């Protein structure tokens with residue numbers, strides 16, 4: 012799949028070293044706090060025999076956690092080869108190849124090829140993509156029941172943090188950038204697609220929101 016400059020540089024940034032480090036951390040400590048909050052909110056609603064589409068799934072923590080709770084099938088889409096390689100390796104080790112599909116590239120280009128899913132998740136993904144509206148619209152169209160996302164809060168900590176991170180990318184001449192999209196706009200787009208929010212939690216830097224189709 013051909014990627015835009017942004018996604019090509021995402022592939023560079025989410026490198027093999029980063030992927031191995033993240034996966035090792037996951038094996039030792041489990042999913043990070045925000046991912047655990049998202050998984051728990053989804054788990055509470057019951058997930059027996061459901062399907063998942065994890066956009067920007069990274070090392071695949073969400074699918075690994077939900078498979079423990081009866082998830083039937085997962086589709087993992089990511090613009091990082093390294094993350095997907097690590098994720099595929101673990102899925103094979105656990106004998107879950109038959110239940111998992113991988114698509115590499117920009118989700119917004121791949122969307123027409125992808126199946127709908129009961130649950131769609133975007134865990135720290137919209138903050139890695141310039142066209143948040145397109146990413147949300149296309150992923151919402153794939154959602155049969157529940158939609159979960161983790162994205163940054165807009166406060167002085169994230170504003171300063173994201174500015175430094177983007178400065179670092181500029182120095183490295185990378186086209187990859189991080190984005191603080193306005194939460195009210197994110198919520199409005201999701202609501203306008205016929206979803207209502209069923210849970211919303213925050214940490215210092217992140218918000219974790221789950222919606223269901225009305």
Ligand SMILES: C[S@@+](CC[C@H](N)C(=O)[O-])C[C@H]1O[C@@H](n2cnc3c(N)ncnc32)[C@H](O)[C@@H]1O
Pocket residue numbers: 018021022025046066067068069070072088089090091094116117118119133134135136139140
């Ligand atoms: C910060 S990482 C988060 C990974 C994982 N969801 C987690 O929480 O550990 C963002 C991920 O989104 C992926 N990504 C960003 N924009 C994407 C797009 N348009 N299509 C597919 N994947 C994308 C990146 O390649 C990266 O793996």
